[in-house]
Amino acid sequence: MSGGVDSSAVAAMLRAEGHNLIGLTMQLWNQRRLAGHEGMPESVQGRCCSLDDVYDARRVAEHLGIPYYVVNHEERFERDVVRPFVAEYLSGRTPIPCSLCNNHLKFDQLLVVAQQIGADCVATGHYARLEYADAVGRWLLRRPADRGKDQTYFLFGLTQEQLSRTLFPLGGMTKPEVRELARKQGLALAEKPDSQEICFVPGGDYKRFIDAYLAESGGALPDTAGELVTANGEVIGEHGGVHNFTVGQRKGLGVATGSPLYVIRLNGAENQVVVGGDELLYSTTLRARRVNLISVDDLREPMRVSVKIRHRHEAAPAIVEKVATDEILVTFDQPQRAITPGQAAVFYDDDIVVGGGWIV
Amino acid sequence: MEPVMRRIYLDNNATTPVLPEVLEAMRPFFGEHFGNASSIHHHGQETRAAVERARDSVAAWLNCRPAEVVFTSGGTEGDNLAVAGLVGAGDHIITSSIEHHAVLHACKHLEETGCELTYVPVDGRGLVDPGDVRRALRPDTKLISIMLANNETGVLQPVDEIGKIAAEADVYFHTDAVQAAGKVPIDVKRIGCDALSISGHKMHAPQGVGALYLRRGTHLQPLFYGGRHERSRRAGTENVPGIVGLGKAAELAMRGFERGDEKKMSALRDRLERGLMAQVDDAGVNGEAGPRVPNTTSIYFDHIEGEAMVISLDLKGLAVSTGAACSSGAIEPSHVLTAMGLRADRARASIRLSLGKQNTAEEIDIALALVPETVARLRELSPVYKKQAVRS
Numbered sequence: 001m002s003g004g005v006d007s008s009a010v011a012a013m014l015r016a017e018g019h020n021l022i023g024l025t026m027q028l029w030n031q032r033r034l035a036g037h038e039g040m041p042e043s044v045q046g047r048c049c050s051l052d053d054v055y056d057a058r059r060v061a062e063h064l065g066i067p068y069y070v071v072n073h074e075e076r077f078e079r080d081v082v083r084p085f086v087a088e089y090l091s092g093r094t095p096i097p098c099s100l101c102n103n104h105l106k107f108d109q110l111l112v113v114a115q116q117i118g119a120d121c122v123a124t125g126h127y128a129r130l131e132y133a134d135a136v137g138r139w140l141l142r143r144p145a146d147r148g149k150d151q152t153y154f155l156f157g158l159t160q161e162q163l164s165r166t167l168f169p170l171g172g173m174t175k176p177e178v179r180e181l182a183r184k185q186g187l188a189l190a191e192k193p194d195s196q197e198i199c200f201v202p203g204g205d206y207k208r209f210i211d212a213y214l215a216e217s218g219g220a221l222p223d224t225a226g227e228l229v230t231a232n233g234e235v236i237g238e239h240g241g242v243h244n245f246t247v248g249q250r251k252g253l254g255v256a257t258g259s260p261l262y263v264i265r266l267n268g269a270e271n272q273v274v275v276g277g278d279e280l281l282y283s284t285t286l287r288a289r290r291v292n293l294i295s296v297d298d299l300r301e302p303m304r305v306s307v308k309i310r311h312r313h314e315a316a317p318a319i320v321e322k323v324a325t326d327e328i329l330v331t332f333d334q335p336q337r338a339i340t341p342g343q344a345a346v347f348y349d350d351d352i353v354v355g356g357g358w359i360v
Numbered sequence: 361m362e363p364v365m366r367r368i369y370l371d372n373n374a375t376t377p378v379l380p381e382v383l384e385a386m387r388p389f390f391g392e393h394f395g396n397a398s399s400i401h402h403h404g405q406e407t408r409a410a411v412e413r414a415r416d417s418v419a420a421w422l423n424c425r426p427a428e429v430v431f432t433s434g435g436t437e438g439d440n441l442a443v444a445g446l447v448g449a450g451d452h453i454i455t456s457s458i459e460h461h462a463v464l465h466a467c468k469h470l471e472e473t474g475c476e477l478t479y480v481p482v483d484g485r486g487l488v489d490p491g492d493v494r495r496a497l498r499p500d501t502k503l504i505s506i507m508l509a510n511n512e513t514g515v516l517q518p519v520d521e522i523g524k525i526a527a528e529a530d531v532y533f534h535t536d537a538v539q540a541a542g543k544v545p546i547d548v549k550r551i552g553c554d555a556l557s558i559s560g561h562k563m564h565a566p567q568g569v570g571a572l573y574l575r576r577g578t579h580l581q582p583l584f585y586g587g588r589h590e591r592s593r594r595a596g597t598e599n600v601p602g603i604v605g606l607g608k609a610a611e612l613a614m615r616g617f618e619r620g621d622e623k624k625m626s627a628l629r630d631r632l633e634r635g636l637m638a639q640v641d642d643a644g645v646n647g648e649a650g651p652r653v654p655n656t657t658s659i660y661f662d663h664i665e666g667e668a669m670v671i672s673l674d675l676k677g678l679a680v681s682t683g684a685a686c687s688s689g690a691i692e693p694s695h696v697l698t699a700m701g702l703r704a705d706r707a708r709a710s711i712r713l714s715l716g717k718q719n720t721a722e723e724i725d726i727a728l729a730l731v732p733e734t735v736a737r738l739r740e741l742s743p744v745y746k747k748q749a750v751r752s
Contacts, residue, residue, distance in 0.1 A: 022675065069671050116668035116738055117675060 001025050001060065001068070003053030005192050006125025008060040009178045010169045012185035014123055015064045022119055023061035023068035025054055026110060028077040028101070029200040037212035040202060056189050063187065073109050080104035082200060086210050089243035090224055092268030093342025096154065096311075097198055103157040111165055121167050126151045129171030129351075130163060133295075139163035141294050143351040146174040153311050156346045156356030157292045207244055226271030228255060231264060231280055239273050242266050248281055248338030266341070282335035288328045288345045288357030295354045299328065305347040305354050307332065309339055315348050328357055364677035368723045371679045372562075372716035373511050373539060373656055378605065379564040379717065385608040386566070389601040397598045398587065407600045414607025418571050421610035422556065423547040425576060430593045431603050434570035435538035436462040437583070438557025441572055441594070442534040443467060443505055445580040446555065451502035452476045454531075456488050456517075457699040458510050463536055464695075467505070476500075485650035486515035486700045494525050503532045508556075509540035512696040512712055513647030514656025516544065523552030532578070538562055538570075542613040543653040544622060554578050560602060564717060565609035569602030621717070626654030628724055629715055633657045635728040640735050646697055646710060655715040658697070660706045663745035664738040669711050672734050678727055680713050 001007045001023045014021055034040045054070055061068030081100045088095035106124065114122045127149040129142040139160050143150050158166070170178055175194075182190035197204040214221050221241070228237035237255040239245070244252065249263040253275060262281055265274040286309065293299065299322040306315035307330050318332040330345055339359060346356035369377070378386075389410065395403025397411045412426070419426040432438045439462035447453060447470060455467050457479045471477045480492040488506055504526050509516050519535050526533035534555040537546055542563030548556055555578065560569040574580055574593065586595030616622070633645055642662035661669070666682040673680055682694070697707040713727070739745040 022671075067675060069674075071667055071671075112741075113668060113671075115741055116665070117671045118737075 001057040002125070002195075003056035003060075003189070004125065004195060005179060005182050005187075005189060006127075006170060008057070008125075008187050008189060009182045009185070010123050010125045011060060011064055011066065012187060013169050013181060014167075015066060016185070021064070021066040022117060023057065023064075023066050024110065024113065025057045025068075025070045026105060027054070027070050027072045028074060028105065029082070030074060031200075031202070034202075034209070034212040034216055037215060040208060040212045056192070060187055060189070064185075071110075071113050073105055076109055077101070077105055082213070085206075086213055088342050089206065089210060090222055090268075092224075092242040092245075092266030092271075094246045094340045095342045096344055097200075098154045099157055099344055102154055107158050107162040107166065111162060114165070121165050123167035123169055125170055126155065126168050127170055127175075128152045128155055128168045130166060130168050132164075136295070138295060138297070141353040142171070143348070143353075144168075144171045144173075149175050152348075152353050153308055153344065153346050153356075156294070156344060156353055158294070159292065160294075163294070210243055224268075224271050226273070228253065228273050228275055231274060231276045236275070242268060242271055242273060245273050247340040262338075278337075281337050283339050284332050284335045286330045286336075286339045286345055287323070287360050288330065289326055289360050291326055291328050291355060291357035293355035295349065295352050298322075299355075303347075303349075303354065305349055308346045308348065309336060309359065310343050315346075318347075320347050320354070327360075364675070366726070367677045367679065368719075368726055369679045370713045370715060370719065370723075370727060371681050372719075373514075373712065373714035374681055375561045375567060376564045376716045377718055378566050379609065379612060381612060382565055382605045382608045386601040386605040389604050393600075395600075397600055398589065407598075410604050411598050411600060414603045414610075417607040417610045421546070421614050422558075422573050423549050424573050427591070428548075428573055428576055430572045430574055430590045431598060431606070432557070432570045432572050432594060433568055433599070434561070435460070435536070435557055435559030438538075438559070438570050438572040439463045439505075439534075439536050440466045441580065441583050442555040442557055442574075443503065444470060445582065446532045446534065446578070447475060447502045449474050450476075450500070452478070452498050452500045454478045454480060454493055454496045454501060454504045454506075456480050456482060456506050458482050458486065458488075458512075458696045459505065459507055460511055460536055460538065463505055463507070480506075482699055484701050486510060486513045486647035486696070487650045488517050488522070490518050490521040490525055493522050497525070497529050497531065501529065501531050503534060505534040505536070507539070508535045508537040508546070508551075509543065509653045509656075510647070510696060511539045512656075512694055513650070513658045513700070514539065514543075514652040514714070515647040515650040516540065516652060519551045519553070523550075526554075527552050539656075540653060542609065542616075543625070543655050545617050548573050548575075555580075560606040560609060563609050563613060565605040566602050569599050569606045571606060616717070622654045625715060625717075628719065628721060629655055629657055631721070632713060632715075632724045632727060633659070635724075636731055639728070639732040643735075646700065646702060656712065657714075658710055658712045660702070660710040661735045661739075662706065662709055663742045664709050664735060666708055666711050668738055669734060672738065673730060676730055676734070678730050680711050682708075682711055 058068055081097050085095045085097045111122055127144040127146055128151055129144055131140050133140050143152050179190055201209045224241040227235045228239050229235050245263045247263055253261055261275045264276045264280045302319050302321035305320055307318045308315045316332050318330050320328050320330050323329045341359050343359050344356050345359050347354040393406045395407040397407040415426045415429045418429045443466040467477050478496040480488055482488055506517055506522050508519050523533050532554045535553050537556045538559045541558040554575045556573040558571050561567040580593055582593055584595040589595050644660055646658040670682050694707050
């Protein structure tokens with residue numbers, strides 16, 4: 001229970017159905033920790049893991065008359081989500097902390113806690129659908145009724161074991177229906193705005209977060225400043241650090257040319273930012289590693305799917321094939337713009353999540 | 361998960377239920393006797409008399425003069441008032457690494473504003489070495505603040521010796537006696553302290569009231585500015601019902617010591633502790649080798665998470681805790697247990713059980729059934745424990 005509308009509505013819904021519930025909030029990050037560091041806001045009210053959200057979640061649990069606990073997983077969150085997030089940016093990749101959090105915290109640590117305290121399943125407010133396919137003997141993850149809220153992209157890493165102990169009660173509902181349910185159940189937070197940004201990065205400014213985090217942990221920002229080069233290797237300028245850039249970025253390059261320039265690629269090893277025209281951003285293939293498969297147990301032969309390469313990307317038709325033990329080659333029918341290392345490639349068969357991997 | 365049939369409360373170091381006699385004593389001051397104790401008229405005189413009677417009771421209990429008792433809102437205020445009120449800019453303060461946050465965070469604040477701090481360590485038994493306190497003394501030392509009993513382990517600190525050291529060095533000595541109050545007799549003369557803070561709700565008086573003993577003639581900078589209440593040491597209209605409750609609780613504590621109640625309490629605690637040690641392997645008592653208050657036991661059960669233990673037990677109706685409660689309800693690793701040199705996993709595998717006057721032998725026996733079965737279930741789920749079991 002994050003203290004938001006979705007998880008609160010899940011609690012209210014399951015309670016109304018007569019389930020025996022225990023409310024849990026994961027304390028993952030101390031929002032006050034970096035407050036006051038240069039560039040970080042002093043006040044962090046109304047954010048995930050803030051006392052305000054814990055307060056809201058607790059009020060919902062009280063309202064529903066269910067036991068409620070806050071479980072502290074700050075150490076694991078820092079180790080498995082925050083540090084990799086910082087390290088990825090510094091090596092020229094663009095990470096997705098939400099997927100790491102799902103894999104390592106919400107559907108790992110939280111499932112452990114659930115089992116320890118005698119709960120059969122964990123129900124969350126994610127927008128996704130789950131069903132068991134008898135024919136193949138596997139749990140299937142499907143896109144939700146509300147396509148605009150689809151969170152399956154962040155859930156591709158879940159194992160069969162994790163899925164078997166998970167409930168996504170909101171999968172068949174739209175967001176307006178969820179709000180309506182919250183209102184009907186008398187939840188005071190029915191109108192609370194959706195959270196949009198990365199929960200531990202105030203104001204969405206990840207660059208300032210990285211600076212403040214490194215300063216706080218006693219390390220200086222590693223010098224990732226370097227050259228701005230064209231695809232032909234011609235040096236056309238300098239930049240202040242690769243972590244300030246992401247593939248497809250146009251603003252903030254610091255060079256003026258006749259035609260618009262974009263970041264084509266980040267060359268982490270040499271601290272190079274490769275820039276060029278829009279046409280250079282398109283590519284037909286990508287490779288993904290650390291692959292997790294959901295609807296099938298293996299990719300024995302090439303499979304026709306559609307592939308999402310970032311959360312806000314229309315899944316594009318492609319062929320996926322296994323090219324090594326843990327490497328998948330994705331070949332799109334049409335070139336895709338700004339394929340970004342560090343992001344996930346998630347494979348869909350219609351609305352079923354086949355699996356996914358991390359773009360290298 | 362069956363519904364809880366009966367709730368047993370073994371978290372009396374967090375707070376205690378108000379005793380019926382205390383509630384009875386307070387009741388008239390919510391209605392009939394409502395006056396402001398500073399008012400001139402009859403209504404004020406009634407409540408003033410009640411406040412002063414309570415002050416007499418607290419003074420008799422602590423072995424001090426009534427004028428040396430300052431009523432506060434509780435332990436945190438008493439600790440803050442003493443620590444911040446007795447030092448000036450740039451002074452040196454000696455405290456310990458196992459103090460309650462009410463002292464530690466107050467010290468931290470003073471450190472940020474120019475004071476210098478020395479944190480003396482504790483040994484494996486959870487005890488401060490008075491020699492360390494002596495060695496930490498500097499010409500500019502103004503205050504020593506060392507707790508009387510630790511809230512997590514119940515270990516009693518050598519405050520009498522520290523009091524002597526402070527007196528010889530002519531340094532103020534404050535002791536946070538919140539977790540000792542009502543559990544062991546407290547004598548401010550014997551301790552030789554200049555300030556001692558207590559909290560009502562840890563000794564069966566209500567939440568929101570406490571007292572600070574302040575030795576006569578000790579100059580104290582107040583925290584609050586306002587009227588001349590409490591001899592200008594604590595502005596604000598007196599919490600009359602709370603103060604009356606605290607006075608009653610002090611009387612009951614004294615009477616309890618005369619009857620030897622603390623021996624009964626330690627017998628119950630020992631029954632719990634020994635029972636658990638007999639039934640559960642790979643477990644131990646934190647601070648067992650030190651002198652302890654009679655109601656507290658802190659126990660580690662290897663290969664479990666204290667957090668899961670506390671939630672599981674609560675779902676079965678047994679209230680215990682992992683350590684100090686925090687405002688968000690989140691559970692943070694214990695600074696006390698780690699300061700004693702406990703491994704991080706053991707600190708996390710520790711729970712605290714603390715008894716109150718209301719607990720019965722029957723309740724202890726129920727706890728003796730619930731805790732081992734919960735530990736066994738949690739260990740079944742622990743991959744580390746399973747591996748060990750296979751190996752041995």
